[in-house]
Amino acid sequence: MKSLAELQAIRDKMQNKVALREGTGEKRVVVGMATCGIAAGARPVLGAFVEQVNEQGLAGTITVTQTGCIGICQYEPVVEVFEAGKEKVTYVKMTADKVSRVVEEHLKGGKPVAEFTIGQQKA
Amino acid sequence: MKELSLNLLDIVENSVKAGATLTEMLLEQVGGALTFTVRDNGCGMDEETVRRVTDPFYTTRTTRAVGLGLPLLKLEAEQTGGTLTVQSDTDPVHHGTTVTAVFHTDHIDCPPLGDVVASLITLIQGHPDTDFLFTHRLGEQEVKLDTRELREVLQGVPLDSYEVLQWIEGYLREQYQSINQ
Numbered sequence: 001m002k003s004l005a006e007l008q009a010i011r012d013k014m015q016n017k018v019a020l021r022e023g024t025g026e027k028r029v030v031v032g033m034a035t036c037g038i039a040a041g042a043r044p045v046l047g048a049f050v051e052q053v054n055e056q057g058l059a060g061t062i063t064v065t066q067t068g069c070i071g072i073c074q075y076e077p078v079v080e081v082f083e084a085g086k087e088k089v090t091y092v093k094m095t096a097d098k099v100s101r102v103v104e105e106h107l108k109g110g111k112p113v114a115e116f117t118i119g120q121q122k123a
Numbered sequence: 124m125k126e127l128s129l130n131l132l133d134i135v136e137n138s139v140k141a142g143a144t145l146t147e148m149l150l151e152q153v154g155g156a157l158t159f160t161v162r163d164n165g166c167g168m169d170e171e172t173v174r175r176v177t178d179p180f181y182t183t184r185t186t187r188a189v190g191l192g193l194p195l196l197k198l199e200a201e202q203t204g205g206t207l208t209v210q211s212d213t214d215p216v217h218h219g220t221t222v223t224a225v226f227h228t229d230h231i232d233c234p235p236l237g238d239v240v241a242s243l244i245t246l247i248q249g250h251p252d253t254d255f256l257f258t259h260r261l262g263e264q265e266v267k268l269d270t271r272e273l274r275e276v277l278q279g280v281p282l283d284s285y286e287v288l289q290w291i292e293g294y295l296r297e298q299y300q301s302i303n304q
Contacts, residue, residue, distance in 0.1 A: 001297055001301075002290060002293045004272075006290065007276050007287070008276055010280070010284075010286045010290055011276060011277050011278060011280045013286070014280040015280060034133075035133050035192045036191070038132055038133050039124050039129065039133075039191075039195075043241055046245060046248070047245065050285065054285035065249070066245075068136075068140075
C-alpha cells in the first residue's frame with residue numbers, strides 16, 4: 001500500500017533534484033484542455049506526453065502544460081509545440097498513439113511530424 | 124462527454140479559473156443515485172450569471188461565444204431523470220460556487236463514471252499550486268485525496284513532479300482496488 005512515508009522518500013530525493021528541474025525548457029508542449037479538447041480525447045494525449053517526456057528523461061528541456069480553448073474546436077485534441085526562434089507547430093486530432101512519434105521525431109529529433117499538423121488534416 | 128470523470132475535469136477547470144484556492148469534489152453513490160458535487164472558494168458569480176451559465180450561448184471565454192461545460196453536464200444529468208443545480212456567492216468572505224449534479228445510474232442513458240483517477244492526475248498536473256479535496260463515497264467505504272496533506276509532506280517539492288504524480292496515481296488506484304476486493 002502506498003504510504004505517506006513513501007511520499008516523504010520521494011520528497012527527499014526530489015529536493016536534491018529541484019535545482020536541476022528549474023532550467024528553462026527549450027521546447028514547450030501545450031495541450032488544449034477546454035471542454036472541446038476534453039470531449040475530443042485530450043486527457044489521454046496529455047497523459048501520454050507527461051509520461052513519455054519524463055520516462056525518456058526529457059523533462060529538463062521540455063515542459064508539458066495545459067491551456068484552454070485554442071479556438072479550433074473541430075480539430076481537437078490540439079497540441080502546440082513552441083520552441084524559441086522557431087515557428088509554432090500545431091498538431092491536430094491527436095491521439096495517445098500519435099504521441100510517441102511526436103516525442104521521437106520532433107521533441108528528440110527536431111523534425112516536426114508533418115502528417116499530424118494542421119496543414120495536412122481535414123476538419 | 125463519454126465519461127462523467129471528463130465532466131468532473133471540465134467543471135473543476137471553471138473553479139480554478141475563478142481563482143479557487145481549494146476545490147472540493149464529492150462523488151456519492153446512494154442506491155440508484157450518484158450525486159456529483161464540485162464546491163470551490165473562487166470568486167463566485169452574481170445572480171444574473173448563475174441564471175445564464177447553463178445556456179450554451181453564454182460563456183466567459185473570448186475565443187467564441189459558446190460555452191458547453193455546464194450545459195453538457197445539465198443535459199447528461201437530466202437525460203437520466205436527474206438534476207443540475209448551481210449555487211454561487213460573491214460575498215467578500217463566503218465567496219464560491221457549488222455545482223451539484225444528480226444522476227440516476229440505473230437509467231440507460233447514464234454515462235459511465237470512467238477513469239476518475241486520470242482526471243485527478245490531469246487537474247493536479249495542470250494546477251499544482253491550487254488544492255483539491257476529492258472524496259468518492261461508495262457505501263460505507265471511501266476513496267480520498269487531499270492535496271493539502273500531500274503538500275505538507277512535500278515541503279516545497281511541486282505536486283506536478285512526475286514522481287509525485289505517479290505516487291498519487293498509485294495511491295488512488297490502490298484505494299479503489301481495496302474497495303473492489
